[in-house]
Amino acid sequence: MSFWFPRLTAPLFALTLAFASLAQPATNTSGADARAGEAVIEKALTGIVKLKTSASRNARSNATLGREREGNGILLSPRLVLTIGYLVIEADEVEITDHKDRKLPGKVIAFDHETGFGLVRLFAPAQGEPFSLNESGAVKEKDAVLAAGARGNVSPAFVVSRREFSAGWEYLLDQAIFTSPPIQDWGGAALIASSGKLVGVGSLLVRDAEGNGRGVPGNMFVPVELLRPIIDDLTSDGRRKGAQRPWLGVTTFEDEDGVNVGRVAEGGPADLAGLERGDIITMVADTPVKTMANFYRAVWSRGEAGVSVPVTLLRGKKELSATLKSVERATLFAKATTY
Numbered sequence: 130m131s132f133w134f135p136r137l138t139a140p141l142f143a144l145t146l147a148f149a150s151l152a153q154p155a156t157n158t159s160g161a162d163a164r165a166g167e168a169v170i171e172k173a174l175t176g177i178v179k180l181k182t183s184a185s186r187n188a189r190s191n192a193t194l195g196r197e198r199e200g201n202g203i204l205l206s207p208r209l210v211l212t213i214g215y216l217v218i219e220a221d222e223v224e225i226t227d228h229k230d231r232k233l234p235g236k237v238i239a240f241d242h243e244t245g246f247g248l249v250r251l252f253a254p255a256q257g258e259p260f261s262l263n264e265s266g267a268v269k270e271k272d273a274v275l276a277a278g279a280r281g282n283v284s285p286a287f288v289v290s291r292r293e294f295s296a297g298w299e300y301l302l303d304q305a306i307f308t309s310p311p312i313q314d315w316g317g318a319a320l321i322a323s324s325g326k327l328v329g330v331g332s333l334l335v336r337d338a339e340g341n342g343r344g345v346p347g348n349m350f351v352p353v354e355l356l357r358p359i360i361d362d363l364t365s366d367g368r369r370k371g372a373q374r375p376w377l378g379v380t381t382f383e384d385e386d387g388v389n390v391g392r393v394a395e396g397g398p399a400d401l402a403g404l405e406r407g408d409i410i411t412m413v414a415d416t417p418v419k420t421m422a423n424f425y426r427a428v429w430s431r432g433e434a435g436v437s438v439p440v441t442l443l444r445g446k447k448e449l450s451a452t453l454k455s456v457e458r459a460t461l462f463a464k465a466t467t468y
Contacts, residue, residue: 170275173325175257176204179226179279180212180249180317182237185463188219189394200316201278203327205262207254209364212317213332213351214240217247219463226279227255239363242458243374244355245300245332248363260319260327262353268306268320268328275321276312276331276348284312286347290340294349295421297380297391299458302351307338309347320350327353368459372433375455379404381421387411388424390442397461398438398453405444412441428455 180202184191194215202210202225210225217223223235233255239248268274270288277283286308294305306329312318318331329350338347359369378397381388390408393399410418413427428438434457442449 169325170321172258173260173319173321174277174283175228176260177277177279177319178202178204178210178228178255178257180210180216181224181226182217182220183222184219185221188463189461190215190219194218201314201318201331202249203317203319203330204255204257204259205360206259207256208251209259210235210249210251210255211260211330211353211356212247212249213330214242214245214247216317217249223249225249225251225255227257228279229256231256239367240459241359241363241369242300242376243369244302244359245351246330246356246363261325262357263322263324263326263328266354267326268322268352273323274308274328276308276315276318276350277321278312278314278318278331282312282314282318284310286310286312289338289345289347292340293422295425297382297421299376299379299425301422301425302355304352306350306352307335307340307347308350309338309345311335311338311346311348315348318348318350329353373457373459374429375431375434375436375438376458377428377438377453377455378461381410381424383419383421387419388421394461398455402451402453404440404442404451404453407444408449409443410440411443411448414439434458 180200182198184196198216200216202212205211217237218240220237224232226232233251233253235249235251238250270291272288274286276286289309290307291304294302311334315331315334319327320329322328329352332351333349335347335349337344339345362369377399378394379399380391382391386409388410390404390406392406393404416427418424418427434455436455438453438455440451
């Protein structure tokens, strides 16, 4: 399945007609229906804000993300903004600009590594319509959606795939949402259903949204259904309750050889255990691993943060063993003064 639509620069009315035609291709969209749809979407778009952050000077994430970061946020209430976590991790300063062009300061109140979500609390209420979260599993392949960032960066799209997604920073989603065509300012962008409800938060630009090797570009969105069970924990405590996953401080990639070490976090468990760039991880305890998803599940199955993780690896032609003393990821990151 391949879909491609040029980036739209038409007025919102025409944009809504396009979105309506995607959502209901077998029906004719009347003027009244289009105007009603326009009102729903126009109202929803007021809840998307521009987000700027500045990370702590000693933040570990500066090496990969830079200290100054920009993207989008999504109002869940006048004082609560949902975004993608890499924009706010270790952030010392936060500023949002609402749809009335009002600049408002805020503070990071939560970052959840497991989902990738971040939350910002504003010191003054933003103007705009807060989003409602869609029901779990409400968006599926072939559904028409609207991908939207702040400042009119809006494009109709299709869900082209819902599948597992693994990334080298010890991150795994069981059912990520992949859309096409891509929106350019994707970080923290809103994925909106035809009902006007929020279904996903923008994370990445991907080269193969369909996942079949055809090279159709698109975006990966984190489904907001993952937020529902933990939002009360995040807003009250800044983290999910219960056991935290073990973190090894290793960035990996996979190829035909298996799980390759790309880099290790200085002072992290992998670094302290002697892992090096170029090592290939072949086993966790007695479990063979060939993919990042295999690797992560084998590590996480051993218990919560603090558990020891024995691994077997290849360094050139030499087989080595190492034991990594895992930690909770947050313990190695700079504490923002606004937390």
